[in-house]
Amino acid sequence: MTERIAETQLPEDSDSERTNRKNGLLREVSDELVQNMKQGWADTERRDLEPLPQAAYTARRRAELSARFPGELLVVPAGNPKVRSNDADYPFRPSSDYVYLTGDQSQDAVLVLEPGEDGAHQAFAYLRPRSDRGSGEFWQDYHGELWDGRRNSLAENEQLLGLPCRDVRTLTGRLAEATGPVRVLRGHDPGVEAALGQRATADRDEEFRVFLSGMRLVKDEFEIGDLRFACAATARGFEDVVRILGPDQPTSERRIEGTFFLRARTEGNDVGYSSICAGGEHATTLHWVRNDGEARPGELLLLDAGVETNNLYTADVTRTVPVSGRFSPIQRKVYEAVLAAQEAGIAAVKPGAAFRDFHDAAQRTLAEYLVSWGLLGDRTADEVFALGLQRRWTLAGTGHMIGLDVHDCAKARTESYVDGTLAPGMVLTVEPGMYFQSDDLTVPEEYRGIGVRIEDDILVTADGNENLSAALPRTVEEIEAWMSRLRG
Ligand code: GLY
Numbered sequence: 001m002t003e004r005i006a007e008t009q010l011p012e013d014s015d016s017e018r019t020n021r022k023n024g025l026l027r028e029v030s031d032e033l034v035q036n037m038k039q040g041w042a043d044t045e046r047r048d049l050e051p052l053p054q055a056a057y058t059a060r061r062r063a064e065l066s067a068r069f070p071g072e073l074l075v076v077p078a079g080n081p082k083v084r085s086n087d088a089d090y091p092f093r094p095s096s097d098y099v100y101l102t103g104d105q106s107q108d109a110v111l112v113l114e115p116g117e118d119g120a121h122q123a124f125a126y127l128r129p130r131s132d133r134g135s136g137e138f139w140q141d142y143h144g145e146l147w148d149g150r151r152n153s154l155a156e157n158e159q160l161l162g163l164p165c166r167d168v169r170t171l172t173g174r175l176a177e178a179t180g181p182v183r184v185l186r187g188h189d190p191g192v193e194a195a196l197g198q199r200a201t202a203d204r205d206e207e208f209r210v211f212l213s214g215m216r217l218v219k220d221e222f223e224i225g226d227l228r229f230a231c232a233a234t235a236r237g238f239e240d241v242v243r244i245l246g247p248d249q250p251t252s253e254r255r256i257e258g259t260f261f262l263r264a265r266t267e268g269n270d271v272g273y274s275s276i277c278a279g280g281e282h283a284t285t286l287h288w289v290r291n292d293g294e295a296r297p298g299e300l301l302l303l304d305a306g307v308e309t310n311n312l313y314t315a316d317v318t319r320t321v322p323v324s325g326r327f328s329p330i331q332r333k334v335y336e337a338v339l340a341a342q343e344a345g346i347a348a349v350k351p352g353a354a355f356r357d358f359h360d361a362a363q364r365t366l367a368e369y370l371v372s373w374g375l376l377g378d379r380t381a382d383e384v385f386a387l388g389l390q391r392r393w394t395l396a397g398t399g400h401m402i403g404l405d406v407h408d409c410a411k412a413r414t415e416s417y418v419d420g421t422l423a424p425g426m427v428l429t430v431e432p433g434m435y436f437q438s439d440d441l442t443v444p445e446e447y448r449g450i451g452v453r454i455e456d457d458i459l460v461t462a463d464g465n466e467n468l469s470a471a472l473p474r475t476v477e478e479i480e481a482w483m484s485r486l487r488g
């Protein structure tokens, strides 16, 4: 005889949508099977774990957060899996602020800083524990361990993360009991937000979000190490792409995308954003991620791609290379203007400089080249720059912070980011470009369809800067020699 597993045997957060997978073919289970699945499992608890390498850093970050909001209950969810279709989810990506403060990447997890009598906080990670073999959860729940893989026990996570861990299924009750002011990072866990209800207010939560984002502006040693690693791994992916670029026949953008991704995965990493693999005129689209065209000999390939480490820090690098291995005169002309702009931009990255300085330096250089080429009539470069007329062909800002997010710290206060000052430990891209659309009748025909961007990841140091992606060549001569060497 068969029967559906009793509701009471499933954990409290299971629901029919999560337990009914696929087509329900195996929904019916016998009592014998239920009993059978409860026993016969070895104790796999690990008692030999060391703290994560970043545990000391995350503790320091939590202390900084605690000091800013004494006496308030602070809630930072990792977020929940997102459905891609039916019962298949997108790969889970925890919220960056949760990762920053814990080093953990678990889905459904929540960091809570609970204030004590003196206003100082005790931090707890609320996590899904191991699946209980006594219930059907581990083999019948949509996200049970038999389906999704083994989770760490709470005790194991306490060792790894260096902070006390609690069962996340108890969190709603604890939030309901808590009194006093509350702040929550919104947009990641609707269940947590619902449990807090009216006690969390939009204004105060926005202030919390802005502070969290601003905390990440200056990277610590652990983060800089990871970004350095991401840039080195990214360089290897670019080399692989150059090796498969056909000098005599087209190479599909899909294959270029796959080649970069293969290198990232082969080394155990991921990509931090959708790779932009833009052959020919596709390079004039800033974020060309359709990647459904070809890179043909005689055209340029703009490749904008970044490896993301297992700690979720991403590089963001662009090189624009001639598919044939040699720049044509007009390609070289545009390329060298962008390179000059990038050099001017990088030279403006130093502690104490305004964040806007490198953008202005690069844009002014681009304006000078455009004027010298006669594309702006009688205007002087100063007039062009003041009116921003170069932007018809330069389009975007010249750079942004990188880190856990490719566009990092985006919610930080304007005064401390775009209107702020560079400080040692900040890591930003410098990525000027020139983009001549193929239907732009205001430029001579030879420019049309050419897009060039050069993007490097620059660390602000105590006395200037360091280019973390300098392993990849940038001058015309270096690029041609590099391509020739890699293609044998
Ligand atoms: N890859 C996106 C950007 O360069 O900002």
Ligand code: MN
Residues within 6 Å of the ligand: 304, 305, 316, 317, 318, 455
């Ligand atoms: Mn980029």
Ligand code: MN
Residues within 6 Å of the ligand: 316, 399, 400, 429, 431, 455
């Ligand atoms: Mn970028």
